[in-house]
Structures are given as C-alpha cells and as structure tokens.
Amino acid sequence: MKLHNTLTRKIEEFKPLQDKIVTLYSCGPTVYDYMHIGNLRKFVFDDTLRRALEANGYKTKHAMNITDVGHLVSDSDEGEDKLEKGAKREGKTVWDVAKHYTDSFKKDVAALNILKPNVSGGPDNYAKATDFIPEQIEMIKILLEKGFAYETPKAIYFDVSKLKNYGELTGQKLSDKEVAVRSDVVTDKNKRNPQDFALWFFTVDRFAHHDMHWSSPWGEGFPGWHLECSAIIHTLLGDPIDIHTGGVDNIGTHHVNEMAQTEAAFGHKLANYWVHCEHLLVNDQKMSKSLGNFYTLVDVIKKDYDPLALRLLFLQSHYRSQMNFSWESLDGAAEFLKKLRAWADLKFQSNLGHKKGAGDSYKEALEHIQSAVNEDLNTAQALAILAGQASLAEQEGANPDKLQPLLERLDELFGLNLSSRDDITDPAKRIIGQREQMRRDKNWSEADRLRDELAEQGIAVEDTEHGPVWSRTDA
RNA sequence: GGCGCGUUGGCCGAGGAAUUAGGCAAAGGUCUGCAAAACCUUUUACACGGGUGUGAAUCCCGUACGCGCCUCCA
Secondary structure, X not given: OEEEEOOOOEEEEOOXXXXXXXXXXXXXXXXXXXXXXXXXXXXHHHHHHHHHHHHOOOEEEEXXXXXXXXXXXXXXXXXXXXXXXXXXXXXXXXXXXXXXXHHHHHHHHHHOOOOOOOOOOOHHHEEEHHHHHHHHHHHHHHHHHOOOEEEOOOEEEEOHHHOOOOOHHHOOOHHHOOOOOOOOOOOOOOOOOOOOEEEEEEOOHHHOOOOOOEOOOOOOEEEOHHHHHHHHHHHHHOOOEEEEEEEHHHHHHHHHHHHHHHHHHHOOOOEEEEEEEOOEEEOOEEOOOOOOOOOOHHHHHHOOOOHHHHHHHHHOXXXXXOEEEOHHHHHHHHHHHHHHHHHHHHHHOHHHOOOOOOOOOHHHHHHHHHHHHHEOOOHHHHHHHHHHHHHHHHHHXXXXXXXXXXXXXXXXXXXXXXXXXXXXXXXXXXXXXXXXXXXXXXXXXXXXXXXXXXXXXXXXXXXXXXXXXXXXXOO
C-alpha cells in the first residue's frame, strides 16, 4: 500500500513498525461548535485510510482525541480559549459546551458511517484532553528536566531553539517564518523565541477567570493545545506510531509542535508517516467557521440528502485535492448513490435470471478497486471501476450469490452500506406480480394504477426483457 | 518575506508520456402499451509561453490567476 508522507513530500510504500499491526492516530475535533462538512471530510478520510489498512489485512490500533480544553481562539486582542468562548456565548458552563458538541460530533460521524476509534481512551473510545491532564503534566516535567521548557509568570513554554530539527515537517526555516502573521496574535514578552509555544498556561491575567484549570507542580492552570495529542499518543498507542493524520492546516503549527514535544521528551520520533487531508472549499474559498461559509451535516440532512451521499461525494475526489463543494455536486453524488443502491438491490431479485457469466467479473473488479485504493487512497478511481460494474449489471443482470459477498467487501472499503439493505415487503412483491399479470392481459390502466401504488411506497418498477426490476426511490 | 497546493467539459472530479476515467446534468435518436433503463449521438475540456522526448494533461523552466499555511480552523 502506498501513502503520501508529508515528512518527505513523496508517495511511499507503507511499512508498519510491527508486522500486520498499524498504530494510527487522528487529530479529533475541538468541541466548541458544530462540525461543518469540511471538518467532516477529514474524518471520512481518516476512516477511509483505516478501512483500507484493514482491507489489506492489517489490524489497526486507532486512537482519536477530543479537544475540550486549551485550544485558543483569538478573534479579539484577547486570546480566549475556544471552549470558554463558546460557554460565554451560550450562557453555559464549559463542560456543558464540551458535552453538547461532543454529542453532536458523535452523531455526525455515526450518520456518515465512520468507525469509532478502537483503542479506548474514554467514552466511545474517544480520548478527551481533560481526561489526560496527569499525563500531560508528566510530559511537561520531563521537558523541564531535559531543558526543553522554561517557565515565565504567564506560562510554561517549549523552547524551539533547543530542538535541532524543529519544523522539519514544514520544510521552512525558522528564520523565514513571519512572526504573528495574524494581527490578533497575543505575544508574551518573556518568551525566548517568538515561535515558542505554551505547554501550560497559568490562570493569571487574561486567563484569570478560566473555568477549566488544574493544579500542577508549577501552579494552577491548563494545558496548551498541542500537548494533549503527544500525551494521548504516548499513553494509548506508545510512540513512535505508524501513521498520524490531520488536516493540512495542522502541518505548520500543531503537528510541528506535537513532533517537537515527543522527540524532546522521549528521544525518538512521533510518527513514521504523516498523512494530511486537504480542505473543502466553497466558491473556491476554504470552508471555515471564521468565514462563515460553512454547512453542517444538519443542513445537508434538512435538504433531504442522505449523509452517505456526502460521504460518496468525498470519496469521488482525492483526499489531497481541495474539493469545491456545491449543492449541485452533492446532487450528483446522491444520484450516484441511488444507482449503486439499485444495483445492490438486484441481489433480492434472483427470479430475474441473468446472463451467463454475470458476476464473473466481480473478482477482478474487486482486485482493481483494491489496488486503486492502495495507490494513496485513490478512491475516485476505485469508484469508477465500481460504477462500471453497476452499469454492466444493467445490461447482463447480476448474480445474487456472487453479488452479496462483493457488496460486503465494498462496504468494508467505502462504508456505503450497500450490503445491508432490506428487501421490499411481500405485499409489494405481490403488487409487482399482479401488475405483470395486468400487463400480460393488456389491462394498461390497471397496470399503471399498480405502478402508481408502488411509487407511493417508494418503489419504482422497470420492465425488462427478463421481467420487472424494482428499485427503491426513497432509500 | 517563506513554505505548500492548484488551474481538465454545463457541474463535481480521476489521470506521472502514446484512447482525456467515472459520476451528475441537458438535448436528440433507438427501443417500449406508456414509462424507465439500456444503447447511439451531441453538449467546442487539459490556464498561457517555452524546454526535454518518437510521443506531454502528465516531466522541467517561466508567466498569469487562484487557494492554503506561517501560534483560530480539518
């Protein structure tokens, strides 16, 4: 299997540290607001990667965090904590805010058929940052002891000048980076280097009234954003891990700092492969909360789209390409999904008879699909092959005995739930039979009436040379 | 200033050299009891300029435009 590694900016053959086991970590959500579908594209990507690994026979150990503390926002000159900001906005406690948006996130990923992490770090296997405070404090201790960190009245910082290859992931020299590009960045005069980042904030000054705080050997406070991932990985998976994923916007700062912390504290690298997902755009601009040009999964559902249509849309592009979202493109994916489902439902219609040889191409198609996925997750190409099979079935029919096993394999890869669909009811089948009789009797008006009746139940009937073929229009 | 990515038809998007995938949409035709599906056409697709090659959407250089990141973002 091949993957693009941000560390080398090349597509590399994937080799895990241990035979047949892959340790995988995905940066999770910051639960201060609803996820938008751009966020969700990244989680579909994580899921696709994991499914691909498992389809290749690897056992995965997959962990994901939930950031419920410490992630600073700064849309005023005061860098607030995102959670605190959300709480103020909604008149709730930070803990309530975290819970509300965590629940919402879980609902979203469930609707998109995204697998939960399989290494337990807490409820539903997600690892909340606030559940790993001691582990984070432990890392700070080590970093202070080893001289990679220092204390100021406001915070404990990581000294980036102490780590030789700091920023390796960006391919950019420290001296070339503009400091505080965004005008709203708050800087601490006591920092040794502008790029030094906080490991621990003291609840003083602007954070004096911070609701979430813990005691530490150095004083009351709360952890910096980057630390949680390093600590959670160290605790749940053990570093180095095989693969670390995230969005491209994490490359420059978050992941650079995660790497730095782990390397400095434990003396070895954090991950062998770094895989990053590109952004979803709207009108050629990044979908983001700050621009306000985003849609949530609830928006999608309200417009009567199946969440899996969105999943299919994401799979039709490559994860390293920016994708320009539009409702028109989602329409396209929804139609495509309908077509795939109609194909899957042929497994219930064994009475049809299919041409000899129908289904013989499945094995080869599956191999092609698998190898496309193995080329750095080229799901777009894989789906093109799949579409070819669906089209073929429209001509030669499908072999139900061979179709179901294929659908199961496809679901493992794509998570589109094609193999678990329900048959139509017996009464509906009887109506189809009756209508066929009416057609033979040339009683067209009655036949049409029965067709309308079926349509009301969400069933469309097509008359083929083999007999009537039904498909669902509602699901 | 630095770093990264992109520019393919009506829309979304694959594609590291010899046929521009696939999905969606629209129009016409064939077929059909009527439909639907299928099939056949059509809807002027590879930003621009150089280079290397028998051959370039694909590799190299440059230009233009766009997007992203450089302590908010997936």
